[in-house]
Amino acid sequence: MARERKLARLEVTVDGVIAEVEVDLDESPLGWLARRRGRDGRAFIAPVQLLAGERLRADFTRAQMSPRLTADWSATARRGRGSSPGMIFSEAALAARERVARAIEAAGPEFSGLLLDVCCFLKGLEEVERERGWPARTGKIVLALGLDRLARHYGLGVAAQGPSRSQLRAWSAPPEGGGAR
Template identity: 40%
Template structure:
């Protein structure tokens, strides 16, 4: 079953409800294993948000460098002491990689495997359990523990 929702796309990641100022994308909330778990009440809102942040950081960090011509306006001389108008995309990718690495480290060595398989690789829980050699239904417990730790890392509560 598809559950479509409009979300705003800003700073290279999918954010909350559209504000009408920028681009928006239609997201199927049930397309990922994490969305499937949330739709059935198996994970909390905080755990889902933590998983989505991990996925967004993973995908942002995985983007390659921009190798084509940029057609936006040229740089302007900023006022003395003013911040630059835009953020360099390579800095966004590096920051996302640092956050992703921190979130995986916060999950811990025994829990990060299931996080990567279910959230980043979009494997279903039964397939991830089988690949890791775990007993049936152990993956959900381990994933929820890892998502709690990741939620603490991101400051979600």
């Protein structure tokens, strides 16, 4: 029996291009955390944190880094769907691996393992806390900090922000007397 999927549409800005993506909120522990509210009424993780985690997972999937139970022979004869134009399947996977490596490096050793476990291997926070011997609800705090660092690496923010300093393109001041002639 097929389950009904809970899809959410999120707006993502990557390299200045705005795109709308669908995320299956039941598939990822991040989706569960994004839907749950704390005592203060706020979600456990912010939308920007959800986007950062889902972006890491998308690259992880494209990089074919997930453990396989069987051999995959499909990559030898075809191009990958969603790969960049002009890239063969293995080049797209290699590029995704490099993006994952840069993201994990930016997250640092304190957060990288947790981000991989939750975002990529889809482990629940209780499982991660139990495996690491952490007190209950510690994982949520550490995950939020790691997702913040990951969002900063991806250039995602809660508010849009321009460059800290931009070039002056033109200067015009009204002529003396206050009005245009």
